[in-house]
Amino acid sequence: MKMSKSMISTLREVPADAVIASHQNMLRSGMIRKLGNGMYAYLPFGLQAFRKVENIIREEMNAIGSLEIKPSVVVPGELWKESGRWETMGNSMLRPKNRLGQDLVVSPTAEEAVTALVREDLSSYKQLPINVYQINTKFRDEIRPRYGVMRGREFTMKDAYSFHATKEGLDETYLDFEKAYFRIFKRLGLTVIPVRADSGAMGGSGSEEFMVESPVGDDTLIICPDCDYAANTEKASCATDYFLDESCAKTATTLQPQEVATPNVFSIDDMVSFFNMSNKNFIKALVYVAYNSSLDLTKAPGCEKLEREGSSTEKTYPVSYFTVLIRADIEVNEAKLAAILKASDVELANDEDIQRISGAPHGFVGPIGLNTCPIIADYSVMQQQENGTYSINMHDAIAGAGKEGYHVKHVEPGRDFTPWATADLRTVIAGDKCPQCGGTFYSKKGNELGHIFKLGYKYTESMNVTFLDETGKNKTPIMGCYGIGVDRALASIIEEHHDENGIIWPMSVAPYQVSLIPIKYTGEMQEICDKLAAEMQKVGIEFLLDDRNERPGVKFKDCDLLGIPIRIVIGAKNLPNVELKQRANNETELIPVTDVTQKTLQIIQDAISNLNS
């Protein structure tokens, strides 16, 4: 491709809203242009790289036997009503009406469409497993689209779906996808952090996210430097870290609980001053309100009069209250709490409700004698064992007294109160210890690039997909889904591979592998340049020939910005040698014209096979 025919248009300045390296470089190198807020067009140079990313994903999907399909992007709203997500998807789903006033959806994802397709043709277990994918346009009406194609409204996603007769079949395919994902990211030159939903063994997990580090990431990751543990902060566990402090009692006290008047003690800091002890000795008691909990609370304290509402299959308590006990130096992770309570949402109760439930204002809530709501104790306080007994992780503690202006000393969990349940509710932070190996966590911001997920029966049940098993019985298939954001993967490659001068493409996704730059595109330099171009064409090297009438400095600057891996400069003073420079390592060498094509091919092949290995 000649530069003059390539429509490549580089920019010196970028708009102020381009704050991250990938967004800036994609604009500067003319890969993309903005059509609207969160809506981008790929120009030819950008599309070259985009298609390479797409093809690597496609190859690896095909390699594990996933079959490509192409559902429509716009689908009837009916499908989403069947699954129930018409109600739950909220404003991020674009819902145009057609000329007859019927509801349509511009697909944000395709579980519904693919489930409907499979339902139509599936009759026998012999057709299973079914494993399909698409690489197609999606739209999510993000509240705040930003960072270019990293978080756009319209984007391209590879989304795969599998259907199985058995859970074991799903486990097997799930592992195929996990391996394929590692291969894909390796080939793309991306360093991913795999984050499992739980820290179980391979295949035991029901969900795994593939994250890339990003200073503007949406997620906070907790990572162990010593083993493979990595978790989203919303779900991270850590090793129990009892007795971290000299002041903490290590064994049970025999002293009885003793009330202490603490009229001016309202915060944990106040307690530290008043009692002159580290906060690791205090039990923090927090009253939470939970919405739509689907726990069975019929025998829970204070819940005798609560009524469940909802359909026969899913009854929930619209509102219920819980008191959470946790060691005062750590924070409750509300996402974990909501999961434990099987609630749609949780929040701290308001002052009035705290007083009503606990008999005391916030700061004086206490566990002893509290029987108006279930108590959930974090493992930092105590942990119920399988045999029903508790391991007690705080001794001789101080807690609120359950009446205003008083605290209680010598509180022994298990002796002085018994929780309704114990759970891991802790917000894990950098510095906490890894539950697998004891390593000290650090944390990073990250973006999700891919996600593999065992969906279970959610869609196949709600949309009535069945098949006849070997014995002729009607069964529902179990389903998995597997996504990768194509645009985000492309932007992430640039995030990981750039310097102040521009992009540094991994060979596998470089729009062009080689830049041929004649100092002047005239006379002998032009002749040799054209000869090299013809040679390279022949052996399948993708090159950009800078035939512009520009100063060499301008050409070199553009070449660096565009990130072409190999630069070959044809200058009169070096002939019959040409200069070969690699963008990634700045290595420069003079090579005879006669050898340069072969040498270039070798560098390309080595780089690709290194990424593929």
Add this chain to the structure above:
Amino acid sequence: MKMSKSMISTLREVPADAVIASHQNMLRSGMIRKLGNGMYAYLPFGLQAFRKVENIIREEMNAIGSLEIKPSVVVPGELWKESGRWETMGNSMLRPKNRLGQDLVVSPTAEEAVTALVREDLSSYKQLPINVYQINTKFRDEIRPRYGVMRGREFTMKDAYSFHATKEGLDETYLDFEKAYFRIFKRLGLTVIPVRADSGAMGGSGSEEFMVESPVGDDTLIICPDCDYAANTEKASCATDYFLDESCAKTATTLQPQEVATPNVFSIDDMVSFFNMSNKNFIKALVYVAYNSSLDLTKAPGCEKLEREGSSTEKTYPVSYFTVLIRADIEVNEAKLAAILKASDVELANDEDIQRISGAPHGFVGPIGLNTCPIIADYSVMQQQENGTYSINMHDAIAGAGKEGYHVKHVEPGRDFTPWATADLRTVIAGDKCPQCGGTFYSKKGNELGHIFKLGYKYTESMNVTFLDETGKNKTPIMGCYGIGVDRALASIIEEHHDENGIIWPMSVAPYQVSLIPIKYTGEMQEICDKLAAEMQKVGIEFLLDDRNERPGVKFKDCDLLGIPIRIVIGAKNLPNVELKQRANNETELIPVTDVTQKTLQIIQDAISNLNS
């Protein structure tokens, strides 16, 4: 690919709404499934063919130096407001609002988006010409989607756009596209009928449609069997066919017009009976109302008081009236009339307006003395020459008298009335004569597969695209657009290549080139089948291996339905020979196993090179 892993699901029955061969075969062979009205999903087998069509189009676009881009499918409504099409596109454009209530468009076409992109980076004539294309999702909310993907709501289109400094540049690129389109359709195995907007020489035309014959086509084509003339009935011209009848006067009469009482004569048929003459002797006078005509009517009869409305650049008459004269045996083509009148729409005036304008009711309207509105005479009556004189094509004619109950005999056009303008307003039908060669037209129903069109300055002007020319002056580029419907091309291939047993794929787009069918997939037959599969894999033959435990008859039937070009049956009784059968010509031969891969490869290569030639 093994059949058991291919997800191919054939149907014996198809829904009643599948009335054309391509729709039926695409459903029966499991190429597509319906997700909603006019919204289809391609299943793996169908997508294989779809991608081949797409790639052939892509290759030919790349070959003429068009560069692929990928604008977003959803674009801001603002772009359409800039071009003015937000108002004119009507209900077929899907216009969702985002969460902020802003207007969006699910692109039905992309002139606006591409013009906006070019505007952003274009500054100098040196960047021109620009020639880009996309192969992307489009949506048009058709009133009555039907015939499967032939007329869907969502579809994939290859749409290309070019921008030029000069008209000559556009002409050149337009010709490149014309040639590329012929190559594309040839490679797809499609017989197209090129239909030019005017009958000018190559490159002189501003628009050309590439049609395929279809019994359910949207368009009616007028085709000359003797030359390359073909036109949409909306625009077709024909040779003048004067004096076709013995009863028609061939020279001017000297008799003066004479009123005849015709109290019970209301229709042309009544006139034929009353005057006992062929209808070729009568001048039909029709009063039309035109909406938004942009003609200059300031000096036209009866239009002195009409006021123009609209912007400074485009002033039109909201309503104006015209009387059309045409020989009574032929029909007025209202599309042609609207074009001549530069009107957005024309229709026959209502009774009240006819009476008011002409002084007579419909049937008695006459040309003589009519000065309340402009008269437009069809060439069948008379034709103004370049020097201002008329050639008179009817003599001694009979027309309405302009008062109820009377007609006039001995009417001489030019002597007794002078039209404001003359024009070709005739609806051309089969049997009319070709204006190029005099051949006798036949007509066909057709569907548009592709369209190339010189857009001119419509978008670049309305959206303010400029560049600096060689002399540093600001100029507006001229634009062309070039579309091909990918789904429709695919469906049309099946329309042209099928029989009662199923599809007969051209080799270039066959999802698989070969079907390997063991009579039973066991023992020696399985061994040989696997060996052939391995050999074919090695040389790049795309095969489907029918490993199902089905009767041979079922396998053969499916193979015919799927339309695989080459069928190789491995049966114990023929070994060491296998049977090779070609779907297209039913030729069957027994070939030694050792030769069959080479023979198959030869057939494939011959077929492809034949399509490419």
